[in-house]
Amino acid sequence: MIFSKNPLLDSLIGSAIGSVSTGPPITSYIIGGELLKEGVSLIAVTAFMVAWVTVGVIQFPFESIMLTVKFALIRNATSFLFSIVVAIVTVLLLNNGW
């Protein structure tokens, strides 16, 4: 199991795996749901699913051709960081009675 019990590290690992994965979002939901059943933390699963749909490592070459390398770099880097933030905020809100 590559996931630990450290929320920050788990979200980082989830985001990293989600970033390099590609495919329709539906696949990420199914994998995420199954990971959750296997005991992976919600924070890691959320980071994984959000990174899957927002970070486009595979699409990067085409994105950089169409919208410049600088934009593609900044967008993907911020999407990666935001996937961790989204995971932490979502789980914090849920744990605080939302």
Next chain:
Amino acid sequence: MARHNRAKRRNISWFFVAAVIFIYVVIACVDLSLFSKSVVLFSNLIIKIIPIFIIIYVLMTVTHYFITPDFVTKHFIESGMRKWIFIIIGGILSTGPIYMWYPLLADLRKRGIQYGYIATFLYSRAIKVPLLPVILFYFSAKYVFVLTATMIIMSVLQGIAINKILQFEQ
């Protein structure tokens, strides 16, 4: 280029199917009980999600019919708060592969639309209304609501951040 990428993705999909079938055949030769166990698991999963796929298909057909590139282009030209709202809604409702949207977004950029708005549109695309049945199948409605709201806020923050970063660099 988009057509080339689509053809390439189609080929990769067939390779993937072929690889999965090959793995199943190998497992059947090595361990028949493991093979039958995985076939039962796979069949149960498919039976469970077939109704969801039908709902998704209907929702995707409807959104694909109404949310066209022309619709998005028209609303990128709005101003102020309305612009943000239309970009987010356009992103959420837009369908099809991302490759189809890059040329349109590049064209909008040439017409003076700031990169931040393009980033917000791309981020909002991550929220998929037609796929809600699947995510609700695995996660609670409360989770889906909180995640969606957080992602909408984050899409705006990313747009603002990218506008600031690129303005600062210029």
